[in-house]
Amino acid sequence: MSNSTFNKILSIVIALLLWIYVIGEVNPTTQHTFTNVPVSLVSMETLTSRNLAVAGDSEYTVDIVVEGQRADVSKLTMDEVVATADLFGFGKGQSYIEVSVKVPENVKKIEVRPARIPVNIEELVAVSKPVRVTVSGLETGDQEVGNIKLKPSEIEVTGAKSQVDSVEYIQATLDATKVLENGSTLQVTAVPIDGDETPVRNVRLSSEYVEISAKLFGVKTVKLNTKTTGELAEGYEISSIELPETIRIKGSKSVLRNLSEVSTEPIDITDISSNTTQRVKVNLPDGVELANTNKTIEAKIYIRDVVSKEFEYSSDEIQIEGLSEGYEASIQTSPVILKVIGEESAMGLIQKEDFTLSIDLSEADTTTASAKVIVNHTKTVSRIIVTPEKLNVTVNEES
Template sequence: MTKLMNRNLAAKLVAVFFAMILWLYVMSVINPRVTSEQLNIPVQLVNESVIRQSGLVVFGQPEPTIRVRLTGNRDQVHRISREQIEARLDLRGYTEGVNSIPIEVNVPGGVEVDWSPKFATIELERIISRQKEVSVEIEGQAASGYVLGEPELRPSLVWIEGPESYVNSVERVLAQLTLEDQQENLSVSLPLRAVNSRGEEVNQVDVRSTSVDLFVAVDQLKSVAVDMNLDIETAENYQVVSTVIEPINVTIQGQAGLLSGINRISTESLVLEELSESQEIEVFLAFPEGVRGFERQSVIVRINVEEVLEETYVVQRESYRIMNLSADLVLEQETLPERMEITVRALESIIENLDPRTIQVYVDLDDLEAGIHLIEPDVRLPMNMEMSIATTAISPESFSVELTPRE
């Protein structure tokens, strides 16, 4: 046996030597050992559904990437494509907060694999739900002479769900409506969006109700006159001089059928007693059912009150106006009263502006013959004041005069 093995030993050694030389040639020249790097390989997050069942969710939208180094024969390395490198990050078993989670990498083909980084920082956040009020944002406008009523939303409250920080950032749940010269009432279903304080949509939260039913009444506008419903009693010796309402016309809104028969609108009842000074009062309007004021719900009523005063003026004999004295007769002046007292009862503003010199006493002697006659004098005040004076009294109310023939 030994002889058999020793036979051709030299030839065998030479063959082994050349085989090693050939292998070394192939490995170093034809299929050498090489290293290849792949950059920005995405890391897949797995078991997100598992942590969601425990009330957790990944905060933000992390997209970790790694650098992978492959080492092996050139043919092995070159057969591995970028898509065959599987990097994953298992979220199972981690808790709320910031977690450093190891990255797992699988590559086919039996090559050596190294990657960096080995860990990824992932923040897990608690999932919460919160109820938010729905608001509507309307772009455009109603047709001329019409106005939009208050929007009615169903539902008016909806639930949102998501990571706590994102849910807290939601300021409102918004529905948007675009109009152009709208004249008819509107009923539509609109999609909902959760937005933050800057009006940006928060995509990380779920709005449980995907849409909202919106009804908007389109009211007609109409200008109508305002009537005062006032019951005013003044204190003794006071009088209402004027009542002014401002504005005298208001614009109301309502459905066209309701407004067609309305041309005037009254204020609510206002009762004032023992009034002794001027007043400026806000009085609300009494709107029929289904009608309301456009831009204003009340008017201003200005009540001007003045005190009634009594003043006595004296007119001397030489100021009397003698009328219709016959040319054949002479009036005996001494029979006329030396003075007359004129008592005027009027508003304070009238009394203050009455000039005593404008008060005239007339003595009418028309168709009288010679003799003694009983005369009732006539008092005349300035024409612009006569209608404003309550009462006028003269003393004496009558007197006797003597007419004698002219010589």
């Protein structure tokens, strides 16, 4: 017994035997806390039958403290700890619903934190939302997906009113690497998206998938032509129209090959009296679309104030030019009204004598002719309107 090494070994053996006895025979009671245990909402069908639904994120979790013999508690898994909240009997508004917990018979529940969860119940609604396609997988700007057709083009969203109202559209993401030039049809997942471009949870869709038909197109830059229609309000004229000189379009290579320019529909300036911006529609051949960078074409129209002056000219004040030798002519249409339009600062000095009116009869070979009025001047004006634009003239041989 005086051997210290022997005493140390004996102490260790005794301690080990005591530990084995306590664990194996005594098996003391212990507690364990399971964190973030999911809570299942039950009796949801009772809400649906009353046109109600749970709003917000319906995924709830709680912490659960259990107690039992160490051997039993150590073997317990989270899958064996079941937490539920019964929605039966609850109506519209926010309610705090008690969490019920089931555990195996050899352990017992000690505490649930929190004991109740807040559930917001709203009116159940169903609204159709448009489907929008998002294209992924294109690495260069010389190709784009086009001729896109959707089935369905709208999907009904069902759920709590606040959740459904937050849905802006249904997103369908198309992988462009799977689209061929002669066309492909793909099925993609439908995702409800809100105004912040974030997926909306806890709503149901009438269709979980969208069927997309599309073709892989080439992209080309072409010249953009435009013209106007209509008349501005009295006292105004167009100063300038700001519009892109070129735009990018997409289509099959065979169609784009011989296409170098496109035109807009006429820009309507009827009765415009202030600077304005108009969305412009582009006339495109069949099978051609605007490229993604030019989905919207806008024309900025700038106008300015103008004033006008009118001068009257008799037939004697209109020069006749180009008349063949041996002939004489007389103007039958009279008088001619010359309306001159320009900025006020310039128009103050404009006089009738600044303008010379004439007609050219070099092409006239009959006794009666019609000739366009030609206006010559050196003044800076915006626009000249001649009424009438053509004059009736009688041509006779000199007597």
